[in-house]
Amino acid sequence: MSRAAAEEILSSVGLKKTPGRLALVHLLLKAEGPLTHQEIAQKMKGFALNPVSIYRSLDAFVHAGIVHRVDTGERVGRFALCVCGNHEEGHGHCHPHFTCKSCGKTECLEDQVMPDLAVTRPGYTVHEVELYLWGICASCSVK
Numbered sequence: 001m002s003r004a005a006a007e008e009i010l011s012s013v014g015l016k017k018t019p020g021r022l023a024l025v026h027l028l029l030k031a032e033g034p035l036t037h038q039e040i041a042q043k044m045k046g047f048a049l050n051p052v053s054i055y056r057s058l059d060a061f062v063h064a065g066i067v068h069r070v071d072t073g074e075r076v077g078r079f080a081l082c083v084c085g086n087h088e089e090g091h092g093h094c095h096p097h098f099t100c101k102s103c104g105k106t107e108c109l110e111d112q113v114m115p116d117l118a119v120t121r122p123g124y125t126v127h128e129v130e131l132y133l134w135g136i137c138a139s140c141s142v143k
């Protein structure tokens, strides 16, 4: 994943391409899974972005729909790039998330399709759908 990809992502939602934001998107592009704010701040050391700016940028990314917040019930939220291309706020998650009970790793299951939960109760409108799975990941299974 190149720097050009990071620029394209920011342009697609009309966000200003500051060096810090580009570095942040680049980091999320390279990430293997959703990262916590703390992990991001650690990896962003050396860039002109302090933890507060990182938080604001992530917030802007979430609002723009290029990043989704993964909340698995831990005290910390995690952030990952959106892969569905649906840049609308509040569209919900386009894929389930998996957290390993053994190593604690959280992953985006981009290859899994979200089930279609059509709510048939009259008067109910669904705005967001999120699906979290807990279990044992592949690397913990072989141990």
Ligand SMILES: [Zn+2]
Residues within 6 Å of the ligand: 100, 101, 102, 103, 104, 105, 136, 137, 138, 139, 140
């Ligand atoms: Zn595991």
Ligand SMILES: [Zn+2]
Residues within 6 Å of the ligand: 034, 068, 070, 080, 095, 096, 097, 107, 108, 109
């Ligand atoms: Zn995800």
